[in-house]
Amino acid sequence: MSVSSTTPASSAAADAEQQAIPKQRGRRKRVELSEGKKQERKLGWLLCAPAAIVMVAVTAYPILYSFWLSLQRYDLKFPDEREFVWFSNYVTVLTNGYWWTAFGVTMLITVVSVVVELVLGMGLAIIMHRTLVGRGLVRTSALIPYGIVTVVAAFSWRYAWTPGTGYLANLLAPDGAPLTERASALGIIILAEIWKTTPFMALLLMAGLALVPDDLLKAASMDGATWWQRFTKVMLPVMKPAILVALLFRTLDALRVFDNIYVLTNGANETSSVSMIAYNNLIKGLNLGIGSTMSVLIFLTVAIIAFVFVKLFGTAAPGSDEGKR
Amino acid sequence: MADIVLDKVTKKYPDGTTAVHEVDLEIADGEFIILVGPSGCGKSTTLNMIAGLEDISSGELRIGGQRVNEKQPKDRDIAMVFQSYALYPNMTVGENMAFPLRLAKMDKALIKQKVDEAARVLELTEYLDRKPANLSGGQRQRVAMGRAIVRSPKAFLMDEPLSNLDAKLRVQMRTQVSRLQKQLNTTTVYVTHDQTEAMTLGDRVVVMRGGYIQQLGDPQTLYDNPVNLFVAGFIGSPSMNFLAATVEESVLRTPLGDLPLGDRMRSALSGADAPRELIVGIRPEHFEDAALIEEHQRAKGFEFTMPVDLVESMGSDKYVYFTVEGERAAAADLEDLTADAGGADLPPQDNLVTRLSAESRVRDGVDARVWMNLDKIHLFDPRNGHNITLHEGKAAGVSAA
Numbered sequence: 108m109s110v111s112s113t114t115p116a117s118s119a120a121a122d123a124e125q126q127a128i129p130k131q132r133g134r135r136k137r138v139e140l141s142e143g144k145k146q147e148r149k150l151g152w153l154l155c156a157p158a159a160i161v162m163v164a165v166t167a168y169p170i171l172y173s174f175w176l177s178l179q180r181y182d183l184k185f186p187d188e189r190e191f192v193w194f195s196n197y198v199t200v201l202t203n204g205y206w207w208t209a210f211g212v213t214m215l216i217t218v219v220s221v222v223v224e225l226v227l228g229m230g231l232a233i234i235m236h237r238t239l240v241g242r243g244l245v246r247t248s249a250l251i252p253y254g255i256v257t258v259v260a261a262f263s264w265r266y267a268w269t270p271g272t273g274y275l276a277n278l279l280a281p282d283g284a285p286l287t288e289r290a291s292a293l294g295i296i297i298l299a300e301i302w303k304t305t306p307f308m309a310l311l312l313m314a315g316l317a318l319v320p321d322d323l324l325k326a327a328s329m330d331g332a333t334w335w336q337r338f339t340k341v342m343l344p345v346m347k348p349a350i351l352v353a354l355l356f357r358t359l360d361a362l363r364v365f366d367n368i369y370v371l372t373n374g375a376n377e378t379s380s381v382s383m384i385a386y387n388n389l390i391k392g393l394n395l396g397i398g399s400t401m402s403v404l405i406f407l408t409v410a411i412i413a414f415v416f417v418k419l420f421g422t423a424a425p426g427s428d429e430g431k432r
Numbered sequence: 433m434a435d436i437v438l439d440k441v442t443k444k445y446p447d448g449t450t451a452v453h454e455v456d457l458e459i460a461d462g463e464f465i466i467l468v469g470p471s472g473c474g475k476s477t478t479l480n481m482i483a484g485l486e487d488i489s490s491g492e493l494r495i496g497g498q499r500v501n502e503k504q505p506k507d508r509d510i511a512m513v514f515q516s517y518a519l520y521p522n523m524t525v526g527e528n529m530a531f532p533l534r535l536a537k538m539d540k541a542l543i544k545q546k547v548d549e550a551a552r553v554l555e556l557t558e559y560l561d562r563k564p565a566n567l568s569g570g571q572r573q574r575v576a577m578g579r580a581i582v583r584s585p586k587a588f589l590m591d592e593p594l595s596n597l598d599a600k601l602r603v604q605m606r607t608q609v610s611r612l613q614k615q616l617n618t619t620t621v622y623v624t625h626d627q628t629e630a631m632t633l634g635d636r637v638v639v640m641r642g643g644y645i646q647q648l649g650d651p652q653t654l655y656d657n658p659v660n661l662f663v664a665g666f667i668g669s670p671s672m673n674f675l676a677a678t679v680e681e682s683v684l685r686t687p688l689g690d691l692p693l694g695d696r697m698r699s700a701l702s703g704a705d706a707p708r709e710l711i712v713g714i715r716p717e718h719f720e721d722a723a724l725i726e727e728h729q730r731a732k733g734f735e736f737t738m739p740v741d742l743v744e745s746m747g748s749d750k751y752v753y754f755t756v757e758g759e760r761a762a763a764a765d766l767e768d769l770t771a772d773a774g775g776a777d778l779p780p781q782d783n784l785v786t787r788l789s790a791e792s793r794v795r796d797g798v799d800a801r802v803w804m805n806l807d808k809i810h811l812f813d814p815r816n817g818h819n820i821t822l823h824e825g826k827a828a829g830v831s832a833a
């Protein structure tokens with residue numbers, strides 16, 4: 108992707124030549140693209156085209172169709188009352204307390220689980236990166252939770268927290284029923300999420316750790332940095348692109364949280380996420396209009412978050428403007 | 433500023449390789465010392481031990497008289513320049529140079545003053561706000577130097593700082609490094625595998641091989657009086673010629689002819705365990721066109737006639753190549769030299785390289801009469817590589833009385 112932005116001049120070493128670089132860059136911006144660059148760009152588009160077309164065909168249709176449905180009053184229980192109502196479904200949803208509760212729950216789960224996963228994942232990544240003995244064993248065992256089907260894992264969490272029979276319930280809350288109280292239920296949902304996806308985070312971060320050259324850390328210790336300073340001032344900035352990718356993936360993933368809630372509480376005691384209530388309205392309630400409205404709103408949230416992250420990426424990669432990495 | 437003393441310093445890696453064997457080295461305050469040797473000889477390991485980036489397995493390291501074996505790199509007050517430059521990609525040139533000072537919690541205004549000063553010395557002022565990715569190799573190298581000099585450390589360590597630069601720039605930077613070191617007068621340990629850099633930069637040069645110090649001395653001493661075949665072949669470009677020779681009564685039989693042996697050599701070679709087979713070493717510049725030799729010099733040398741393979745005229749002088757018939761010189765040291773990439777300078781063993789005056793009339797394919805200086809000939813024992821012509825540390829030639 109970045110091939111087209113590599114500047115031949117940046118590899119030249121002679122000093123004299125380098126003096127001319129600022130000027131040259133200015134020129135490059137004004138005189139648009141050379142013939143070769145144009146060709147390269149065209150080839151790039153051609154190579155991307157098949158994938159892009161498939162993507163558009165597969166995703167654009169459902170998105171547009173949902174949007175179309177969201178503009179109608181359309182409840183399969185009352186098919187005769189189908190009517191085009193413009194944005195009134197949006198007004199209904201956005202003024203509804205349930206939606207906002209679910210939205211709050213989703214945000215809470217997302218923020219808490221992603222933050223905790225980032226911290227734990229970073230720790231795990233560093234351990235996996237540094238261990239010299241039994242590397243394969245350490246990595247495999249760390250990745251096991253990620254390999255288990257979410258629903259299966261969720262059921263084992265549910266059994267573990269079931270009063271009377273569950274070992275965790277007996278151990279930590281012998282008198283209560285943690286899954287039936289809002290705060291503890293949310294805590295357990297978040298815990299299940301974290302347990303499940305920290306390994307994924309760690310894997311992505313480990314790829315980022317590999318980006319940090321050893322010499323850089325050695326140079327930092329020679330410059331007088333403590334372990335913590337090396338971590339925060341050298342490792343984190345260099346890893347920033349990888350961290351952002353990991354955060355983006357996990358945030359979008361966490362926003363759609365469904366399986367764990369479905370199995371653990373089924374949305375009881377105001378523990379529904381937005382995906383849960385969209386599902387309840389659309390599939391269980393057969394209210395296509397309201398359900399689709401919620402889907403579109405979820406889609407918009409995801410789009411906004413993705414946009415913000417991509418904006419952040421832009422300035423994240425060190426020297427990325429030169430396509431040098 | 434401080435002196436650095438390595439006292440029987442050894443490095444054994446966890447996998448069992450001993451990279452450095454009981455190295456003893458005393459580096460005086462303000463001295464510029466070069467570690468040179470073929471790839472894998474333990475130069476970087478030695479440097480990293482001085483830096484504190486590698487633990488010392490045994491022995492003692494003292495900086496400024498103080499044992500520092502257990503000290504963290506950050507507490508040793510030493511700056512290091514890496515081959516990869518190791519600039520922080522997320523920081524500008526200015527921030528890179530200010531980094532060590534910021535960590536030392538220096539006053540902001542003072543940091544700025546020091547960074548500006550270093551940037552001025554290294555001609556980096558106009559690049560202070562650039563990111564390293566947008567600099568040329570030479571500029572990055574200077575930033576790395578800048579980051580080292582801003583904090584006025586006790587010593588500089590440099591691990592092949594110039595080897596990522598192209599040849600021309602390397603020569604320029606070499607002079608700059610040398611000048612900077614003289615100016616700052618800070619103890620410097622410099623690692624390179626390039627013998628030219630070693631010869632031109634250092635006050636003293638340490639030649640290493642397989643984790644052992646081979647010879648330690650000022651560049652001229654290493655060049656004139658190498659203690660063994662390895663040092664003789666490693667230092668100098670084009671490198672020394674090596675020929676197989678045998679001792680026959682009072683003469684030394686070589687492919688170039690029988691060389692007279694002086695009294696001293698004869699007695700040295702008469703012992704029961706003295707080697708019969710020897711290796712003759714002679715540098716290209718110790719040959720001359722016999723026609724250009726003055727009468728009084730003729731006696732000090734030996735003349736032979738051989739067909740010329742090739743003449744390369746350099747303007748100031750001529751490189752003339754001959755093919756030597758007969759047995760090749762063979763020794764473990766020579767194999768090590770050829771195995772190393774640095775030995776690319778080493779001519780093929782049946783090749784004799786001579787450097788004659790520009791006035792010489794020798795031509796390709798024609799027989800030439802060549803004179804060689806017997807005082808400058810070295811004899812090596814092929815079994816252990818020792819130079820047996822050294823007399824009280826000085827090369828004495830073969831015909832000395």
Ligand SMILES: Nc1ncnc2c1ncn2[C@@H]1O[C@H](COP(=O)(O)OP(=O)(O)OP(=O)(O)O)[C@@H](O)[C@H]1O
Pocket residue numbers: 445446447449450451469470471472473474475476477478625
């Ligand atoms: N971490 C390590 N574990 C085991 N052996 C090592 C390690 N690092 C280096 N060595 C070995 O120690 C020896 C010396 O390595 P060192 O890096 O000091 O060589 P060098 O002289 O700097 O070579 P070069 O010119 O190629 O940089 C080599 O044989 C190398 O294989």
Ligand SMILES: [Mg+2]
Pocket residue numbers: 475476477591
């Ligand atoms: Mg090295």
